[in-house]
Amino acid sequence: MINDLFPNVDWPKMWEATLETLYMTAVSTILTAIIGLVLGLLLFLTSPHQAWANKLANWLTGAFVNIFRSIPFIILIILLIPLTKLLVGTMRGPNAAFPALVIGAAPFYARMVLIALREIDKGVLEAAKSMGAKTSTIIWKVLMPESMPALVSGITVTAISLVGYTAMAGIIGAGGLGTLAFLDGFQRGRTDVTFVATILILIMVFIIQWIGDIITTKIDKR
C-alpha cells in the first residue's frame, strides 16, 4: 500500500538520510550550545557594571556575533569552503557541514544567551557578590542555573533552525534528508520523495520542540 502511494521512495536510503540529518543536528546543536554559551557569557560579563566590564572586548564580541548572525546561511556555506576543507579535509558528507552550521548558529544562540542572562534578577547577583562569591562561582552557580529555562528554550529554537540549516547544507552535498529531497526528489521530478523527506523533517522538529518544552517546564521552579 505504502509503496503504491510513494512509488519512488527507497526506504533504506530514506532511513539512512534521516540518521544523517539527526547526526548533523545533534552534533551541531551540542557544539553551538557550547560556543554560543561562551560567547553569550562574554557579551554579558564584559558589558558595563559586570565582572569583566571592558568596552573593547564587549565591542569585539558584539561585532563578531552580529556579523555572522547577519550573513545568510547559504552564502556562509560558500564563504566557509576554504575553512571547511582545512578543518575536515573534504566538502562532502555530514562532517563537512559542521563548520558552517556552528558558525551560523552559535552567534544566534549567543544573542539568546545574552537575553537570558539579562533577565536574571540583579539583586540575586548582588547577593552572591555580598557573600564573597568569585566570578567563576557566579557563572556556574548563579548565572547558569538561574537562566536555565531560557537557555534550554533558546537551544530548542536553535536546534530547530539547525534542522533547517542541515537541509540547506544538503543542497551542496552534506547528505541527509536535504540532499535526498533535492537530488532524488526535486531534480528527478519525484515529488513523493520530497514529500516524505519533508514529513520526516517535520516530525523531527515536533519531537525537538516537545522535548525542549518538557525540560523547560521541569526545571523552571519559579
Add this chain to the structure above:
Amino acid sequence: MINLKNISKKFNTKQGTIIAVEDVNLDIKKGEIFGIIGYSGAGKSTLIRLLNGLEKPTSGQIIVNSEDITKINEVKLRQVRQKVSMIFQHFNILWSRTVAENIAFPLEIAGVPKDQRLTRVNELIELVGLEGRGHYYPSQLSGGQKQRVGIARALANRPEVLLCDEATSALDPETTDSILDLLVSINAKLGLTIVLITHEMQVIQKICGRVAVMEKGRVVEEGKVLEVFQNPQQPITKRFVSQVNDTNKAQQTILHLKELYPNGKLIKLKFVGEQTEQPILSRLIKQFDLEVNIVQGNISHTQNGAFGTLILQLEGDALLVDEAIRYIHEQKVITEVINND
C-alpha cells in the same frame, strides 16, 4: 567594630556628578543594633553597600574589624564579605535552589565540606523557624519565609556583622514584627552587630539602640533612639518621630477631649524609660477613692526603654484629685493638668 571616617561617594552620570554620600562619620559598636533612617534618595542604600565593599567610597576610610576595607584587594575583600553578610528588601534568594540549597550557598562559597554543610544548614533552618521546609522552592514560600531564608543564608558563615537593606519594607506589618523579633533574638543569641537601613521609624523604634538620620547624603542627627525620640532636633527627625508618635494629632484630640469629658480633671502623664514599667495606675486607684477613666494612651517601646503619654480623667472630691496628682508627681512622672475651664 565599624568605623566610617569622612566618607563621601560620588557617582558620575551623564547628567553630571551625583553626591550620594557626603562626609559621613559613624562609629558602630560591637553587638549593637544600629539604624540608619532616611527617605529614598537620602543615600542610605549607598552607605550600607560601602560597608561590605559593594560600593567603593570616593574618599574616606571604612574600618571594619580594625581593617580598612577600602585598601584591601579583591581576594581579601571576598573573605571580609563572608563575615559581613547582608539581607535584602526583595530577599534575593535563588529561585533555582531549594531553601536548604539556598542556605548552603554561602557555605559552598566558603569551601565548607558537604557533611558539615548539611549539619550547619539544619541548625540554621531551626534557628530561623523553617523546620520541615528545607526542600521547598522559594516560589512555595511567603514573603516572611523568604526573608527567613535570607537571614539563615546570611548567618551561615557565622558573620560578625549583619547588614539589613530595607529588610522588612516589602513585608506586611505583622510579618515585619516577626522578622524584627527574629533579628533581635539573633542579636542577643549570637552577639552579632546589626546595621539596618529603613524609612520606617517603627523599625528603628522597635529594635535599634542607636540611630542616624540621613538627609541628602549627610547624617544630620545621631544618638540613642530613646533620646532622639524624646527630643528630636532636625525637622526631618521630627517628621520621622511623628510617624510613630503624632503630637500634632494629639493636640487636636486634647481640644476635642475637653468637650467630650467636661467633668472632673483631665491630666496628661508623660512616661519616659523605667517609670513605664511601674504599675502607677493600679496604685493610684487603690490609694485614692476616685473614678479613674483612661481617655487616651500611647506607649512606644524602644530597645533602651519605653516612652509615652497617658491622658486620664479623674472624677471625685476636688481635694482628693489634687492629692492624687501630687502622688503621681512623686512617682517622677511628668504630669500636666489639662484645665477644664
